[in-house]
Amino acid sequence: MITLNTLIVDDERLARNELRRLLEPFTNINIVGEAVNGDDALAKIAELQPDLLFLDIQMPGKTGFEVLSALHDHVPEVIFTTAYDEYALKAFEFNAADYLLKPIDPQRLAEAIKRLESSEPRVAPEGDGAGANSFSNKVLSENDQVFVKDGDKCWFIRLGNVRLFESVGNYVRLYFDNQKPLILRSLNALEERLDPHIFFRANRKHIINLRMVEAIEPYFSGGLLARLKGGDKIEISRRQAIRFKELMSL
CATH class of the missing domain: 2.40.50.1020 (LytTr DNA-binding domain)
Structure with missing residues (x-):
């Protein structure tokens, strides 16, 4: 089992603590640090070189999307964590591994981590407007x-x-x-x-x-x-x- 060095990025302390608690059963998730805003996240990513980010979207200063746009040399896997569902399409334009809505459901969290472990191809959206959807060319399972x-x-x-x-x-x-x-x-x-x-x-x-x-x-x-x-x-x-x-x- 591959260990994923993980950075939690969220401006809310309670949200970071809750995510830490939810991640405790996953022995392959090694939390190497936390960041409290976008600038802090960029500094921690450069320092810690994490494999995985749990990334909030709406934060003071840089948004989660702006954090990813600023990365060049080292771009970790990303699971977005947010209270807002309207960013889902944009999240997958950034090739996110998953998009979890707060409060985070433990089963959905487990599915997201399992998908990373199995290295399944990600499902990215096609186009926009009426009928835009994320059905790709790979065979889709019931868990996708x-x-x-x-x-x-x-x-x-x-x-x-x-x-x-x-x-x-x-x-x-x-x-x-x-x-x-x-x-x-x-x-x-x-x-x-x-x-x-x-x-x-x-x-x-x-x-x-x-x-x-x-x-x-x-x-x-x-x-x-x-x-x-x-x-x-x-x-x-x-x-x-x-x-x-x-x-x-x-």
């Missing part, structure tokens, strides 16, 4: 975090929380929680990027998350009807029903 923008609304979501993908013309609608944003992407292109063991092409218009299936029942012409968490009922076509049964059998 993606950034989705639909109009003025933005979400930073774990793919495993998406129960359904629905084709709507040249767009795909994502169903998660009570949200249904659209992204500019075809369902066929999206299917190529999703883990087929988790995300199943039910028919021409729908991909379902198999972990979100609550019940299956027979349907017309040899097909099946899948009931998902949240109440969605999706037909599995006759041809796909054969694949579904093979996939789900012992």
Whole structure:
């Protein structure tokens, strides 16, 4: 296991102490120091040469983004920690490893560190405007975090929380929680990027998350009807029903 020398950068003492507490179970995270603002962070990075930064965004003086822009010789991995979700797209323009919202959820923190340990390729956003999103060319697992923008609304979501993908013309609608944003992407292109063991092409218009299936029942012409968490009922076509049964059998 690789040890990551880590610098915590946050202007709030309580936030630094809380993050230290949350990081205690991770034996590969070696906290080498703390910085209380942007200028302090630049000095500590030059001195300590950390492998990883937990970096706040809004701080007195330089912002977290300005800190990264000032780095040249040594650029550590970065996990942003902030109370504001509106910076997510910009964070990934800086090739951030992850983006954690305060108060930091221990499970999300664990996922972020696990991603660093496995050296998974990062997911970076593509373009901007309606439909801008962070679906890249690599195969995406249920644990990948993606950034989705639909109009003025933005979400930073774990793919495993998406129960359904629905084709709507040249767009795909994502169903998660009570949200249904659209992204500019075809369902066929999206299917190529999703883990087929988790995300199943039910028919021409729908991909379902198999972990979100609550019940299956027979349907017309040899097909099946899948009931998902949240109440969605999706037909599995006759041809796909054969694949579904093979996939789900012992």
